[in-house]
Amino acid sequence: MDSIIEGKVYVLGDNIDTDQIIPAEHLVYDCNDDQERKMYGKYALSSVPEGQQGLPDGQIPFVSEGSYVSDFQIIVGGDNFGCGSSREHAPFALREAGVKAIIAKSYARIFFRNSVDGGFYPPFDSKEDLLSFFETGDQARIDMKKSVVENITQGKVCSFNPLGEIIEILESGDLFSYARKKGLIK
Amino acid sequence: MQFGSMTITEKILAKASGQSFVQAGQNIWVDANILMTHDVCGPGTIAIFKKKFGQDARVFHKDKVVIIPDHYIYTEDKYARRNLKIIRDFAEEQDLTYFYGAFTDKYKGVCHIALAQEGHNIPGTVLFGTDSHTCTSGAFGMFATGIGNTDAAFVMGTGKLWVKVPETMKFIFNGTFPKHIMAKDIILEIIGDYTVAGATYRTMEFAGQAIKELSMEERMTVCNMAIEGGAKNGLIEADEVTESYLKDRVKKDVNYDFFRADDDANYHTLREYDASSMRSVVAKPHSPDNKGYADEMQDVEVDRAYIGSCTGGKITDLKAAAVILEDKKVAIDTFVVPATREVESDMDKVKVNGKTLREIFIKAGCAMTDPSCAACLGGPKDTFARTQGLERVISTTNRNFPGRMGSKKASIYLASPYTVAASALVGRVTDPKEYV
Numbered sequence: 001m002d003s004i005i006e007g008k009v010y011v012l013g014d015n016i017d018t019d020q021i022i023p024a025e026h027l028v029y030d031c032n033d034d035q036e037r038k039m040y041g042k043y044a045l046s047s048v049p050e051g052q053q054g055l056p057d058g059q060i061p062f063v064s065e066g067s068y069v070s071d072f073q074i075i076v077g078g079d080n081f082g083c084g085s086s087r088e089h090a091p092f093a094l095r096e097a098g099v100k101a102i103i104a105k106s107y108a109r110i111f112f113r114n115s116v117d118g119g120f121y122p123p124f125d126s127k128e129d130l131l132s133f134f135e136t137g138d139q140a141r142i143d144m145k146k147s148v149v150e151n152i153t154q155g156k157v158c159s160f161n162p163l164g165e166i167i168e169i170l171e172s173g174d175l176f177s178y179a180r181k182k183g184l185i186k
Numbered sequence: 187m188q189f190g191s192m193t194i195t196e197k198i199l200a201k202a203s204g205q206s207f208v209q210a211g212q213n214i215w216v217d218a219n220i221l222m223t224h225d226v227c228g229p230g231t232i233a234i235f236k237k238k239f240g241q242d243a244r245v246f247h248k249d250k251v252v253i254i255p256d257h258y259i260y261t262e263d264k265y266a267r268r269n270l271k272i273i274r275d276f277a278e279e280q281d282l283t284y285f286y287g288a289f290t291d292k293y294k295g296v297c298h299i300a301l302a303q304e305g306h307n308i309p310g311t312v313l314f315g316t317d318s319h320t321c322t323s324g325a326f327g328m329f330a331t332g333i334g335n336t337d338a339a340f341v342m343g344t345g346k347l348w349v350k351v352p353e354t355m356k357f358i359f360n361g362t363f364p365k366h367i368m369a370k371d372i373i374l375e376i377i378g379d380y381t382v383a384g385a386t387y388r389t390m391e392f393a394g395q396a397i398k399e400l401s402m403e404e405r406m407t408v409c410n411m412a413i414e415g416g417a418k419n420g421l422i423e424a425d426e427v428t429e430s431y432l433k434d435r436v437k438k439d440v441n442y443d444f445f446r447a448d449d450d451a452n453y454h455t456l457r458e459y460d461a462s463s464m465r466s467v468v469a470k471p472h473s474p475d476n477k478g479y480a481d482e483m484q485d486v487e488v489d490r491a492y493i494g495s496c497t498g499g500k501i502t503d504l505k506a507a508a509v510i511l512e513d514k515k516v517a518i519d520t521f522v523v524p525a526t527r528e529v530e531s532d533m534d535k536v537k538v539n540g541k542t543l544r545e546i547f548i549k550a551g552c553a554m555t556d557p558s559c560a561a562c563l564g565g566p567k568d569t570f571a572r573t574q575g576l577e578r579v580i581s582t583t584n585r586n587f588p589g590r591m592g593s594k595k596a597s598i599y600l601a602s603p604y605t606v607a608a609s610a611l612v613g614r615v616t617d618p619k620e621y622v
Contacts, residue, residue, distance in 0.1 A: 015382060015473060017587040024563040025592070027226050028258065028265030032233050036265075047589035049472075080383035083416065084587060085563075086318040088230060088334035109387050109418055110318055114334035165213075175340055176238045184215075185344055 001122070001170055005101045005142040007073025009134045009151075010062055011055040012048065014078035018085040018111065020047045022093040031092055038068040040089060041096035054136035063097055070097040074140050076130045077104035081123075082111025091120040101142055103130055103149060103160055116166045119174030124149075126160040133158050191448040193354040194421055195389040198329040198445055202312045210353040210452070218250070219311035221341045224297050225255040225288070227316035227334075229272040234339035245280050246345035252284040252306055253277055254297035259288045259558040263566035295526035295557030298322035298496040302406060303528050305435035309424040310443030314341050318413045319496055319584065325405035326432075327424030327444060332413065352418045353454035354389040355380075359396035361461040366619045368506060368602035369400065369407035370497060370582065374467040375459070377415045378477025386416035388454055396461035397422060402431040403502040410497050411584050414474040423447075466617050468580075469600035472588045480605050480617040490579040491516065491610035492571055492591075493552075493603055494523030495562040498582020501532045501543075503603040507582075508543045510607035510621045511550040517613040520552045521571040523560045530557050552610075564592035580609045 026043045029036040045053070045062035054060030063070045075094070081104035082090060091114050094102070102115070103124040115123040122144065130149075134140065138153040150157045163170070172178035179185045190207055192200065200208040202216035223231050235243065245251045253273050258266035270288050277285035284306070286294045294300035298319050301307055307323045313330040314320070316338045323330035333347070341347050357376055372392075377384070390412040392405075400408070405422045412420030424444040436442070466480040493499070493507050504524065524530040533543040547554060553571070561571035562583040573579060573596035581591070586598035601609070604618035 017585075019563070019585070019587045019590050023589050023594075024226075024257075024565050025567065028263060028269060028566070030233075030265075030268075031230050032237075047594045049588050049594065080386070080416065083382055084318065084413075084585060086316060086320075086332035086334055087227065088336060091334075106383065106386070108383070108416055110332055110334060114336065117340075118334060118336040175336055179340070184346075 003144040005074065007100055007140065008071060009074045009076055009136060009138045009140045010070070010072035011076045011131060011134050011136045012078070013052055013055060013131065015080045015083055016048065016077055017083045018087050018090040021045055021082065021090040022087065023047045027087060027089050037096060040093035041068040041098070044070065044093040044097035055131065056135060060136055073098055073100045074142065075099055075102045076134045077102060078131055079105045081107050083108035086110045088114045088118055091115045091118060095120040105129065116169050117175040119170060122163060122170055124160045124163065126158070128158055130158065191450045191452065193389070193447050193451045193453065194327065194391065194423060194445045195329060195354055195419065196351060198310055198312065199349065199351050201310065201443065208351050210351050212351045213348055214351060215346050215348050216312050218314050218341050218345055218347060219308060220250050220252055220306055220313045221338060222252045222254060222297060222301060222313065222315035222320065223338055224253065224257055224317060225269050225273055226257040227338065228253055229269045230335040231316055231338040231342060232272060232276050234335055235342045238339060239343040243343060245342050248281055249283045250345070251282055251342060252301070253282060254286045254294060254300050255288045256295055256297045257559045257563070258565050260556060260570060261566040261568050263568070266566055293527065295524070296496045296499065296559055298406070298410065299500060299525040302402070303435065303526060305437060308436065308440060308442045309428060310445055314338065314347060319410050321412045321417065321420045322406050322410040322496060324409040324412065324420040325402060325422050326428055327422065329419055331419045352387055352389045354391050355385055355455040356391045356393055356453050358394040358456070358458045359461040360394050360458060361396055362399065363396050363461045363464055366466060366604055366622045367464045368604055369404040370602035371464055371467045373408045373411040374469050374474065374477060374600065375464065377411065377475045378467065380415055382414060382473055382475045383416045385412065388417055389419050389421055390415055390417040391421040393423065398425060401502055402427060403500040407497045411474065414584060466602060466605045466619065468605060468615055469586055471586055471597040471599065474584070474586060474600060480601065480615055483615040484617070486615040487613060488578045488580045488599060488609055488615060489518050490577050491518055491520040491606050492561060492579055492581040492583065493521065493606055494525065494560055495583040496525060497584045498603055499523055499525035499529060501529050501536055503582060504529065504533060504543050505536055505538065506603040507607040508538045508546040510604060510611070510618060512538050512541065512546050514550055514611055516551045516610040518610055520610045522547050522552045522554045523570065524557045526557050561591050564590060580606050580615065582606050
């Protein structure tokens, strides 16, 4: 896992639930089929209400019409990001759409765990309210070692909480690689 | 708090981790008694299991991996059909003892209710399931929580998983609930008070005389929506009500523990409610914590009523609806979906004033179908009762997020079966108080 993550920011509000992240009608595609899995990228965040799509102004689809990958690589969210269902299709869809990191104020438990154990991307949580720190489209640079994120577009820097012990799982790749490294499974 | 004092959740997890004492905040490895999966998350779990443990890998125990298809059953969607075949083939290959295949005489319906009815809920044990509403089973004094496909694949191969021991928030209901109050009102009241993230990472435990007087089905509805408060698990101490439900359902040789909390156990929150002053709650769009009361919302028009799902499709729920709909006609489109085959068959046995529930629903003008999750979570376009446009639905289901029942332009109001049935008669949100 790279300790520097750079990309364009997409800003969302509080309580982004898994039905908004990947609506249930799309949970049918095979995650291992090269063609079918692209559908998860296509429909990532497709049920976010228009006014909430890319804050502060909204009306910016996360993935543009006809595309399978988003122009945005870093998601900034509010409280309780990923609440609702246990569907691992949610972090999977975000990663298929090209997400490299999320920084939210707080997470729902299962979504956070799935992001880490599946090794999809690091879910950072911030002490500060990043919704006023970023606008959708800003360029950002995350330094994991220093636990800071720079808003390159607006020229300011903000810190977030270190990942803590879960970093070992993310650095190993996923829960399986971690358990093998620790000798918990063969 | 003294060293050695534990909550019920701590006691269950201590036993499952082979330790005499665990404490909130500790990361521990626990043994799963059951891993449950279904048609939506089963295929992904199986793919990861095979990728990580090998094509010839065997599940950790063929009696302990339970597969219950329920989400996308009655649909022509080709991918949904394919997924039903993947889990069927896997169950056959692994010779699983408990596979409740779609379109067979073993088919049950909604997994959380089938787990209870088929005797898989064992007090004092740990259940992992690839569904966030797995916390329903906490009604049996057990630790039950939802996990993703990667975690489930890990459990499938090893029978183990790491968990952080949660702190407990205990909600105590003193006195007795008024007749028109149901489990849905109880849990929506709490979620409205504590928000959808108020119990994140914690146990929501429900206690007090009023909770003890609830049936197992009502207890399941309360625990089901612990996840809507963000909780890791919901929990109700097992007692004689639990015992009598289990009697004819659990195999004779299965042992279980009815854990009690120590008197000086440590709680994150202790909150008391007066059961007798409860009102009928309605969660307004688009969040389960957007609390309103039916008696203050009588000008809110609805054009569809939905009675079904794990929180609203059990026989207790359907009977409640039937009490209100008996000898009356619904004013709006009303859909009834029994949770399981057992509920469906009980609709022809359970009666209100001499009429079976099925007769009452037909006469009232309700549309009915076979048991499954149906429109609770939208699903494929041809799903029964799925919203397609601007519908305003009053529903016995557990979530009302944007797009939850299909159309993201629809508005979903969550309420008890009593409130939904009363509202169906009027076409507006209606307090069921005068009807029961």
